[in-house]
Amino acid sequence: MGDGKRLRVAVVGTGAIAESHRAAYQAHRDDVDIVAAADVDESRAVAFCATTEHAQPYRDLGSLLAEQAPDLVSICTPPGLHVEQTRAVLESGAWVWCEKPPCRSLAEYDEMTAAEGDGGPYVSFVYQQRSGSAAAHFRSLLAAGDLGRPLVAHCQTTWYRDAAYYAVPWRGRWETEGGGPAMGHGIHQMDLLLHLLGEWAEVQAMTARLVHDVETEDVSTALVRFESGALGTVVNSVLSPDEVSRIRIDCENATAELTHLYGYGIKDWRYTPAPHVAEAEVVRWHTPPDDFGSSHAAAFAPVLAAYREGRRPPCSGDDGRRVLEFVAALYKSASTGLGVRRGEIGPDDAFYRSMAGARTGVPA
Structure with a gap:
């Protein structure tokens, strides 16, 4: 090798x-x-x-x-x-x-x-x-304690897909796509959120099919508690004409916000300091040692x-599985109306075998 x-x-x-x-x-x-x-x-x-x-x-x-x-x-x-x-x-x-x-x-x-x-x-x-240098920079600032504890997070993948998009036979079906926008669209931003903030502990969610004639959902919302104690919201949609991908993380010393669509560079990140933070610190936050965008x-x-x-x-083994377990928990919570904890979905659970649970092959 x-x-x-x-x-x-x-x-x-x-x-x-x-x-x-x-x-x-x-x-x-x-x-x-x-x-x-x-x-x-x-x-x-x-x-x-x-x-x-x-x-x-x-x-x-x-x-x-x-x-x-x-x-x-x-x-x-x-x-x-x-x-x-x-x-x-x-x-x-x-x-x-x-x-x-x-x-x-x-x-x-x-x-x-x-x-x-x-x-x-x-x-x-x-x-x-995950691959943009600005994400690595955020992680280094967080690990060094510069930003303080993460407290509140928001993860948004609000895109727009029309009927022609779902005319492709395998889309929008549990059996062939495995899920709706939580699986096929928002999984990237959710993976980045978990990459930035670490392990999630619990999720409570809702899903709905509001527009498209499909088996899966076309919108989902979730509340998430991280192992660190931080709380977050997650929204995935294919019903949003004003398309955006956004992650916002409020920490003790600053708000970090990433706004883009399908990929980002350092210019797409913004740090807003808390009133007690010196301006010199803010300049350093905006100047990572490397500057390359997210891409394949x-x-x-x-x-x-x-x-x-x-x-x-990276993005293999347990590291690659983490966001998929989060998505499974989102679907289980939406189906049962209950909160789902990390590690709860084992081989005997219907949501281990399918994101639809026991509803595989039928409308959500």
Whole structure:
């Protein structure tokens, strides 16, 4: 793994999100070589490969793995296919870099990670909102005590999706998508919130289907208590014409606020000091040592480093599971009307097997 050779990578599923993976790999072209792509629509695979140096197109993953023997495979297919494809890639000896949502349930997540080898290969998931340098800067300020204790948080993913979006057959169905905007849209901001503030302790939630003719919800709200004692609100929507992604964290010494849509840079963060904080401190808050935005390219860098060093990458194992457990708790709380604690959803729980609980395949 540490031989310095270019990493041979492949992409499965060449729809829109695959372009972000291609861009990430080409940003690391000195270390990465895209050798193949597979799609059930062969013309899409051919078109994708035409944008690379010499990647070969395939109609199925099995043939790609057998003929190309890649070191790492991006899985960019609908979530209902992730378990089967991840297992096939891991069994071939290659690592997996899988798009969100990781899968449709905690049971499926545990099935995927159970297919990992002892010491690798590993499956890591694309939570690229963690990757911006400004997020690392916030974490360093919080760890150093500069911001004081976190007290109140707000996490907002309020986007807009029309009927044409849900005309794609696998969207909006428990069986194929695994959930609504809490799974398919807000999971990135919620993962970033947990990355910034640490473990959650309890969630109470509501979901509703207010507009779209789908099985899943089209809006959700939640209250969350963190292990630190901080309280937060979470809103996920596909009903919001004025689209925004926002995280606001009120600490003892400052309010930190991130406002963006699909990605951010340092310019999208704002720190407002409490009255007792000196201005010199505020200047330092706004000037992190590095300045690069959140992106697939930035998110892939630590995965590449982990591969080279033969260690578990970030956004894998327990680290990758945390936000999925939070989403499962959100759905369980909304269904039962009760608060759900972290660690409560085990293998005997219906919400371990499906985000719909016992309602799989029927309207929410």
